[in-house]
Amino acid sequence: FAVSSSSYIGAVEEAEKNKTGVKKSEKRKKVKGGDASDIDSFLGPWAKYQDEKDVAKPSEDEKKELDEIIAKRQKRGKNEEEAPAEEKTVLHIKDAYDYQGRSYLHVPQDVGINLRSADVPDKCYLPKKQLHVWTGHTKGVSAIRLFPVSGHLLLSCSMDCKIKLWEVYNERRCARTFIGHSKAVRDVCFNNTGTQFLSAAYDRYLKLWDSETGQCIARFTNRKVPYCVKFNPDEDKQNLFVAGMSDKKIVQWDIRSGEVVQEYDRHLGAVNTITFVDENRRFVSTSDDKSLRVWEWDIPVDFKYIAEPSMHSMPAVTLSPNGKWLACQSMDNQILIFGAQNRFRLNKKKIFKGHMVAGYACQVDFSPDMSYVVSGDADGKLNIWDWKTTKLYHRIKAHDKVCISALWHPHETSKVITCGWDGQIKLWD
Template structure:
């Protein structure tokens, strides 16, 4: 497998068995993220206040532990090259880390709890990132300046308006589509499909809803994935790299796999003793899925 290649596996298959367990976190794991492009490393954050970087291949050892947060870490996010990553924790701090040295480069707070954090995806805007805060606001933070811009609207990662402010170019995200229907439930987790065409949203009424991510942002009523129990948990959804399958954990600790075309629930695996909060399909592998749970374990399936 060429980890540097951008090519997608031609055909993916259902994972059947447990291949490996990464152990080291002493409390529940909140989120896992694969290293950009190569996916040879795995970043995890936990309620034990620690962030760990694991090898996905070879000995699958823990390469580094990042210590610096005083409360549970809720989310992590790599930049486009993987040289740095961000963390968001209940100690009300967002921290920027150097992936290689383990150093904390910068820290930010507006005295609210950050729930999620994301780098700007554009290559020339890697110094900007956004975080969703506990006061229902989204803040945009420039890496190298202490100022914090606040937005009350949902942010589409690809839509920007450039505005000149005292001769400094600033990028102001604009809320370009707002969807609210009486029947809609809270959607605490969203994933963009590998082909960039769809957004998979975990809905609190035990369904995964699919929205078109291009041009007209609207619900695809033919693609609704059911059969799992997630009520109350922000279980992260993912796609297989060839777009054949949709995967998600659930409240019972199970890994659920649906067929993308027919929306049929194909396979359920008892993956964790507590909530299975995230499932990631390895972008270069035909049948390797990584799950993490509130039992503190991270598992590799094949």
């Protein structure tokens, strides 16, 4: 049977009732834009909508608010640029000079071992117990350095913006505090004689200090954050130092003129470490770009570039006491060993693992007789491996937070100094 075209099946009235008054939404009209044949003025799908606003102008109130914010920002920027933090120093020992006029830089001779000798202990042993805790930093300690050759003083820099110099022997007092950075201090480095040291901090300044008087001798900045700093270890180049920067460069300064004298600009990420090798003719740098580069001193092109797809960032590097190996803390929880002479090859036989360091630049060290490798880790433990077999021998719970650095004393058979983000520095024996 035929259905007339206008009849519906079902309840027509109901359907009418349920139909809400929604018209098909009006499309926004676009500006008509010429004819497709007219190439220059044809707008087509790129045409603007007719009611489209090009510029958003803030209302009066908003404008006021924005102006205030901008003014504040400019003011803050100015102040930081103009004034590096004022330097002061605090001497914590009663007498700066003893009855013979010797300061604390004088190497003590009454500590039971000869700190002046150049020879290393014959055989080293595992440290077992805690001997001493140096307290004084109010925030985490970021780096510790022993006084060159003798190791009778310990320099520490911290996130509380301060740098402290401690005695390693006798009463183990804090000798001096150096105050002069307005943000956390990241790295410190002694010169060869230990009479001066450099500090690098997040306030973008590098400062040169007198270890004995605490006076700040010079300031350097290129408005970038320095991540690591090293004096050139050559006796005749003690006026030169290099700093690895947040803007991928390694910058070389001359202390005498205060000028930048060289820039090594090849890395693709912030530079984390600089280590001198090969009788200081070369240095090795590592960076966030997960590569390791080797440079001839004063030549701004890396002559060796080591990067494997499997490699991770290596934010802490230590040269072995015999100068043959570089120990690199790799972010995949292992310590890799590279040859430090002519061929910078990865030593596949020596890989130290079993500790957790991902995300932290925990400083590695060797025992002076090359029988052990030590490193802190993210859990605050001190790990000790055997160099020959790479076996993890010993773990000590050293700190509450990250144990960021472990140093083996160059004259001692079993003394290791650790520092952590709990603000403490500890001596183990």
